[in-house]
Amino acid sequence: MTVLNYLVKCSALLLVVMAFAACDADKFYDESLSLPGDRWPGEEALSFTMNIEDTVSPYSFYINVRNSTSYKYNNIYFFLTTSYPGGGLSRDTIECTLADKSGKWLGKGSGRYRDNRILIRDDIRFPRKGEYTLRLNQAMREEVLEGISEAGVRLEKK
Template sequence: MLKTISKSKLVVGSLIVSMFFISCDKKRVFDEYLSLTDQKWNKNNELKFTFSVEDTLNLNNLFINIRNNKDYGYSNLFVIAQMNFPDGNTVVDTLEYDMADGTGKFLGQGFSDIKESKLYYKENILFPTKGDYTFKIRQAMRKNGEVSGIENLEGVTDVGFRIEKTK
């Protein structure tokens, strides 16, 4: 009986703490993560995030969130990002992000082996149309001098997409 009470108190306490952090995130419009199998990002694994837009008047910042561990062996990250609009328009970007400083220390936040990098994708954008949007992303890493991409990019644990209000 005592164990049941302790577990239920733990669950209630966890829910209260979670609700506190969620309610404090007033800038968040959309925030979702996808976990990668075996902490590897296959070059053919296009990750997809679908979100609905109702606000076409206020500016937003869009972020790509990457969680990596010590197995990530590069100082940068190349990705191909695609935004599909409700009206059928599509925008495709090839992006490069720094993942480590000159000494090889990862730039992300975190106290453990997992570092989280919040990477700007688009700043101060206005969604032109109400409706459902789709953001797709895939890794485009290549070793120097090689044409074919890295089949499985090791050390990437999760990929996320986040939209924040600018004000």
Template sequence: MKFFRLAVVLSFVLFLSGCDKNVVYKAHEDIDDGLWYIKDKPTFKVEITDTTQSYNVYYLLRNALQYPYYNLYLTRNFTGPDQKVISNTLEEVYISNETTGKPYGHGLGDLFDHKIPFLKNYRFPRSGTYTFVLSQSMRQNPLPFIISVGISVEKVPVKP
């Protein structure tokens, strides 16, 4: 019984230590059957209250090792609280080494997670809800072996 209590307490402590107080928003959307169609556009709504704070914003990607390319073209539509487009950007991200094929990111088995920055030290101009819409812009439709996509918005830590 003591072992069980110790295991529960230790698990709880590890869970709390895994939480990052700088993360303002973190979400991902699973891609059905690992087939990302061009028409599928995961949407993420981020509530920003502190406009004096600088933020880093990241793509969160999960792919299977069988993903046939070293890169991924993403289109990111970014709108502000007033529904005006802040940016509509086509961006190439690299998820494995072009020469060796070795995946970047962190892997477990044949799945690899990537955290790729796309806005660094960004200050949101006003408080409110910002919307990020992601779509794949590769020539293949559907794009296979993409398991999930998402974003993370994190406060830039203040250096002492």
């Protein structure tokens, strides 16, 4: 291999790596937690804690859901409880659609699982600096919801 060929291959590899890194440049926070056996007990909350220092910039808020193709519903409801720095709570009920009316899965993937990133709110701003805790519970009125393998939250700084 000549030096020129080596440099061309290294440059191409570097460009590919940079392209993949740039695809997620807006990510501020992204975490999902696994649910053993694709089972989510109704009383089990998934908890996510983040430190917010920027109260001026807007963020986009997403929920990540990984479901198996054996999941028997076309949607999922969540309870989202937010704990604010210095005290205070809020609670929202959120619906996320996972399949269209014909039953075709909307998420990415093939085989047994589909990954969904669902925009919940755009242009949100945090009122105070400090530590925020978000807790997700499934709200599907089942003691144990089957077919969900992961759930999480993602914040992107705009």
